[in-house]
Amino acid sequence: MPVTMNLNQRISGYDRKLTRSEQLLIEELQTRYPQGLLESATSLAKKVGTSASTVVRLLAKLGYPSYAEAQMEARSEVTARLQSPATRADAVIGDDTSARTCLANALLHDQHNLASTFASLDVAAFESAVRLLTQRKARVHVLGQRHGAALASHLALHLNMCLPDVRPLATSGPLPLEDQLLWIDAQDVLLAVTFRRHSLAIARAAKYFREKGGHVIVITDGPSVPAAGAADHVMLARTSSASPFDSYTAAFSLCNALVTAVVQRRKRELGAALERGDALWEQHWNDAAAQAGRRSRKASSAG
Incomplete structure (x- = not known):
C-alpha cells in the first residue's frame, strides 16, 4: 500500500x-x-x-x-491536529517509554521527515530561489524568529561567505525591525524562516518586501502560513516528532542544500572570501599567532 x-x-x-x-x-x-x-x-x-x-x-x-x-x-x-506542545504532551508522552526507545523514535521520525521533505520539495521553487539569491547586486535579508531563529542564523552565517551583501534582520535590539526595512527596493530579497507558532512580524515583513518590489523566499512547515501569501517561492519542511516539540532536522538539511546550491554558483567568490577570512583571523583575532609574531620581532631586534 x-x-x-x-x-x-x-x-x-x-x-x-x-x-x-x-x-x-x-x-x-x-x-x-x-x-x-x-x-x-x-x-x-x-x-x-x-x-x-x-x-x-x-x-x-x-x-x-x-x-x-x-x-x-x-x-x-x-x-498536525494539536498546534502547541502543551496540547500534544499528554498524547505523545508514554508512561513506560525507555531512553533507548526515545532514541529509536527520534531517528525514525527524522528519517521520515527527511525523505518526505525532499520527495515533495518543489524543485522549481528551489532553483528559482537559488537564482534570486545569487543575482547580481542582490541584497539578501535573512529573518527568523522563535524556532526559525537558529535556522536563519545558520543561513546568514554561511551565505555571508559566498554572497557580498547578506543582512541578518533582528527583531530585538536598538534598531526596530521596521527601521531596518527603510531602504527596501527591487534589489532586495527576503529569506524568511518561519515555523509554528508563526510570527506576525515575519508575515508583515514579507508583505512589505513585495510592496516595495522586492522578492520573498519562505522556508516553512505549511503552504498556508501567513508569510507564504506574500512569497515568490515557498519551500516546505516536515517537522513531525516523537516528542511534544517539533523536529527541525529536515529544515536544517533543506537549508544546507540551499547553501550548497548557492556555493555552486559562487565558487570563485567563496574561495576569495575564505582566503580573506583566514587572513583576517590570523592578523587580528588569532592571539597565538599575534604572540608568536611579537616574539619573532623581539628576537630580530635583539639580534
Whole structure:
C-alpha cells in the first residue's frame, strides 16, 4: 500500500476477511485514532482481550512495516491536529517509554521527515530561489524568529561567505525591525524562516518586501502560513516528532542544500572570501599567532 495512506484509508482499502479479534482491534483503533496507536501493542491488545502479536500481525496486514512505523504515523497526526506542545504532551508522552526507545523514535521520525521533505520539495521553487539569491547586486535579508531563529542564523552565517551583501534582520535590539526595512527596493530579497507558532512580524515583513518590489523566499512547515501569501517561492519542511516539540532536522538539511546550491554558483567568490577570512583571523583575532609574531620581532631586534 502507498506509504501516504493513513490507518483509516488502509482499513477502507483492505478487502480480506478479518478474525473476530482483528475486527475488535479495528473498532478500537478507529474509535481512538490517532491516540490509540500511541499505546504499546500490549496495552492495546488488553483492551480487546487479545495478544500483542495479534496487534502487530493486523498492522502488517494493513501494510505497516512495523508497529513503530504505525506509531510514527499516529504521532504525525497528533502533531498536525494539536498546534502547541502543551496540547500534544499528554498524547505523545508514554508512561513506560525507555531512553533507548526515545532514541529509536527520534531517528525514525527524522528519517521520515527527511525523505518526505525532499520527495515533495518543489524543485522549481528551489532553483528559482537559488537564482534570486545569487543575482547580481542582490541584497539578501535573512529573518527568523522563535524556532526559525537558529535556522536563519545558520543561513546568514554561511551565505555571508559566498554572497557580498547578506543582512541578518533582528527583531530585538536598538534598531526596530521596521527601521531596518527603510531602504527596501527591487534589489532586495527576503529569506524568511518561519515555523509554528508563526510570527506576525515575519508575515508583515514579507508583505512589505513585495510592496516595495522586492522578492520573498519562505522556508516553512505549511503552504498556508501567513508569510507564504506574500512569497515568490515557498519551500516546505516536515517537522513531525516523537516528542511534544517539533523536529527541525529536515529544515536544517533543506537549508544546507540551499547553501550548497548557492556555493555552486559562487565558487570563485567563496574561495576569495575564505582566503580573506583566514587572513583576517590570523592578523587580528588569532592571539597565538599575534604572540608568536611579537616574539619573532623581539628576537630580530635583539639580534
